[in-house]
Amino acid sequence: MPSGALLFQSVILGLLLGGLYALLAAGLTLYFGIMRVVMIAHSAFLILAAYLAWWSHTELGIDPLLSMLVTVPLFFGCGVLLQRLLLARLRAVTLTMMSVLLTFAIAVVIEGLLGYVFSGTQRRIQLGYGSASLELFGGRIAVVKLIAFGLAGVALAALYLVMKKTTFGWALRATIQHRDAAKLVGIDTDRVAGFGFGLGLATAAIGGTALSLDTTIYPSLHWHWIGPLMAIIVVGGLGSVPGAAAAAMVLGLAQSLLQIELGTTWAQTVFYLALFLTLAIRPQGFFGGRLAQRF
């Protein structure tokens, strides 16, 4: 039986990890909601952002957090272009299936480019505050994990406010919920869908920066992320942002607790177990259903 302190630390770490999962899954589920696209390349962009944060710290000597000033707008633009130039050309009937192939190809291209430019060597940011930690009831929590969670939390809150309070957010939700009706109230749904994609990819920029703070990165790391993220959005109910966030917290916590007994490799299986159970018992997702597509 693990000690109380270890258990407590695992719970905290699980919640912190869950926050990052929540942000990334929110982006992924947004794409699906907007145009039924399965965006395999989401985690490749995540690793790309992590590399850019690492590069700007190592080569330019600036704090990795500052790299977001460039990567967030850059990724937003990439998302808009990706949707308008590539995904919008897919035929509606086969869109979901073809989007898997298309975004898979994009993921492979990004991975290849990262390997070409930065080589396959494992990289890690060495930060002044990298090894600092807080002691809390006998558990130790790394400061960088708190920063990562804070970033994810702020980004999710911002996403929520955009969706709830801005004209664009209303137009995006309307487009997701009934595209033709959205057109008929005068919304330029193609444009809104493009911006929605940009928004989703911007979450990958923030997530990647957060990830770079305390993770060793390498070009093929994205394959380790896309599986859990896909599982999360299915468990949460495809297209449901709150569902994705809830599922992310629960599964992140479960993963962290299982690591105590099973080690990191086996703990990862909790995602696939949850995916399997969801598809078998409740395919519309545990937090979706009526909640699906709701913000």
Add this chain to the structure above:
Amino acid sequence: MPELELVDVQAGYGRAAPVLRGLSVAVPAGTIVCLVGPNGAGKSTVLKVASGLLAPRAGKILVGGVDVAGQGPQRMLANGVAHVLQGHSVFPEMTVAENVLLGAYTLKDKAVVGDRTEFVKSLFPVVADRWTSLAGLLSGGQQKQVEFARSLMVDPKVVLLDEPSMGLDPKATTTVFEQVVRMRDAGTAVLLVEQNARRALETADLGCVLDLGRVHISGPAAQLVADPQLAELYLGGRPAEPRP
């Protein structure tokens, strides 16, 4: 001059054969014009062409006498043509308030939006009563009224209604038809498409019978209802008994 007039319109989907083959119909101000006809006659397509969801292949679409054929939904809305789709078309996971206010998406002036909101709330009491509910939780008839309210936010000259009574119980159907009359009386012309042909013609001022993509017969709705041959062909049997 009619508020909306389609002249010799041809339209279809993709490369398939045209659905509308030289269709002409006019919606005069202050009237309800009803299109009836069998399944596949092209009734919904007429509305999609009129609201800009579908570009016509040929023909004219006149709003206030100006040809606006080929303009998209945003421009058609600005021209004063609003469209309420068939089936459920509320934004289900948004509140009634959000749904109705999205109807004013293209309006800039907040004072105008406020006035229109008060107007549609008074016209459709259920909108005011359920203002903060999620639209998807309302009954079918209530949702239809939210859709009507949303379409009236821009104060359109003409509103296109695609089978508003579809899937509604008789009581809700009666309410919906009453609301259609109230919309006309409030100054909006209506182009109505209905399966429930007899009921629709009894509500409408003018009627057109559509078959194979053209208007076959048109005239005052009361005359069409009374025509025995028409009743046999399109309205399912004998003409209605005269009401006491």
